[in-house]
Amino acid sequence: MSVSDLFKPLTLLHGPAMRNRFMLAPLTSQQSDYDGTASEYDQSWMEQLSQGFYGLIQTSASTVEAGGIAFERQLGIHSDDHLPGLTQMAKTIRAGGALSAVQLHHAGHRARPEVGGIPAPASGKTIPGVRAISTEEVERIRDSFIAAAKRAQLAGFDGISVHGAFGWILSEFMSPNLNDRSDKYGGSMENRARFTIEVIEGIRKACGPDFQIGWRLSIERYGLRLEELREVTAEIFDRELIDYLDLALWDSAQLVREGMYQGKTMLSVFTELPRKGVRLGAAGKIMSAQRAAQLLDEGCDFVLIARAGILQRDFPLQVKANPMYDSPKLPVTAEYLRKGGLSERFIETMRGWQTFVRPGS
Numbered sequence: 188m189s190v191s192d193l194f195k196p197l198t199l200l201h202g203p204a205m206r207n208r209f210m211l212a213p214l215t216s217q218q219s220d221y222d223g224t225a226s227e228y229d230q231s232w233m234e235q236l237s238q239g240f241y242g243l244i245q246t247s248a249s250t251v252e253a254g255g256i257a258f259e260r261q262l263g264i265h266s267d268d269h270l271p272g273l274t275q276m277a278k279t280i281r282a283g284g285a286l287s288a289v290q291l292h293h294a295g296h297r298a299r300p301e302v303g304g305i306p307a308p309a310s311g312k313t314i315p316g317v318r319a320i321s322t323e324e325v326e327r328i329r330d331s332f333i334a335a336a337k338r339a340q341l342a343g344f345d346g347i348s349v350h351g352a353f354g355w356i357l358s359e360f361m362s363p364n365l366n367d368r369s370d371k372y373g374g375s376m377e378n379r380a381r382f383t384i385e386v387i388e389g390i391r392k393a394c395g396p397d398f399q400i401g402w403r404l405s406i407e408r409y410g411l412r413l414e415e416l417r418e419v420t421a422e423i424f425d426r427e428l429i430d431y432l433d434l435a436l437w438d439s440a441q442l443v444r445e446g447m448y449q450g451k452t453m454l455s456v457f458t459e460l461p462r463k464g465v466r467l468g469a470a471g472k473i474m475s476a477q478r479a480a481q482l483l484d485e486g487c488d489f490v491l492i493a494r495a496g497i498l499q500r501d502f503p504l505q506v507k508a509n510p511m512y513d514s515p516k517l518p519v520t521a522e523y524l525r526k527g528g529l530s531e532r533f534i535e536t537m538r539g540w541q542t543f544v545r546p547g548s
């Protein structure tokens with residue numbers, strides 16, 4: 188396939204179609220107000236992105252409960268007080284022509300007390316002195332995901348994406364290393380996946396047939412097992428429980444290092460599954476027009492743009508103008524990012540990402 192195929196529309200099982208194959212990946216910029224309200228910096232960032240010609244724009248990871256926070260100045264969706272800011276964001280994205288989704292997040296055992304988080308581990312062995320959350324607490328957090336999705340809908344978003352990656356709560360529950368529970372949310376793979384499935388099913392029930400549901404999944408670290416996650420994904424595809432899977436790889440070309448799929452790309456393990464009407468996309472070092480087009484050849488329906496979108500807010504437009512477009516080489520100077528429109532706070536966040544901002548700049 189060629190770069191021009193990236194500009195073909197993509198229908199989803201629910202709601203409107205994406206106008207093209209570019210999805211902005213969730214990007215926590217840590218520039219919201221301390222209570223999770225979207226700040227003027229968040230609004231300005233969304234305005235820049237909305238002009239970038241994405242098919243769908245995801246917000247940064249947004250807390251479904253105050254205690255589920257992992258980052259200072261993280262965006263929140265756990266209170267109706269967040270609605271005005273979120274409504275403004277949804278409006279901005281729609282005016283630019285993209286679809287919109289809030290990424291729903293709870294940090295689980297990785298919630299950080301320094302910023303108001305209350306660690307909620309699946310197991311009593313994960314954090315010394317912190318007991319595993321009870322079955323009732325799991326159900327409460329499940330319902331918080333569902334309430335947050337309702338809030339996203341009320342704010343005017345086309346959908347949500349359920350954060351099931353990077354060891355955060357839903358990913359934590361999937362892991363046999365982090366989940367040794369003996370209730371219905373632990374033990375067999377089916378039980379460990381129950382939390383995720385109940386969140387997704389609950390959101391569909393609460394938000395109706397026009398609302399879009401994405402699911403972000405990662406495979407690396409946290410004791411996650413590729414073979415198991417493949418099985419859960421196969422079921423989710425077969426039952427068409429979601430509109431799209433967002434495969435969060437750190438490198439979309441990453442090979443499987445062990446087990447029955449050793450030597451294959453991680454991506455292929457998922458693209459080879461029958462996916463019925465569900466769409467599949469991947470993130471991970473997609474920095475050029477050519478690499479984005481190659482991912483369609485590798486079986487993706489769409490691509491997720493993260494760091495390349497911070498470097499150049501209108502990555503899709505750049506690709507449209509130049510099929511040989513490549514991102515600026517890293518690290519870049521703070522001045523480069525400032526000139527592009529990034530706030531000082533966002534630049535500060537990016538200094539924490541190795542090799543992104545040139546030290547001393």
Ligand SMILES: Cc1cc2nc3c(=O)[nH]c(=O)nc-3n(C[C@H](O)[C@H](O)[C@H](O)COP(=O)(O)O)c2cc1C
Pocket residue numbers: 212213214215216246247248290350352403435436437470471472473491492493494495536537540
């Ligand atoms: C500054 C920054 C913030 C991020 N925030 C989130 C987030 O809120 N939620 C999430 O699921 N992933 C987050 N990620 C991961 C990205 O969405 C993406 O999966 C990852 O950066 C790999 O894509 P890339 O190589 O194109 O950057 C973040 C990445 C960066 C660089």
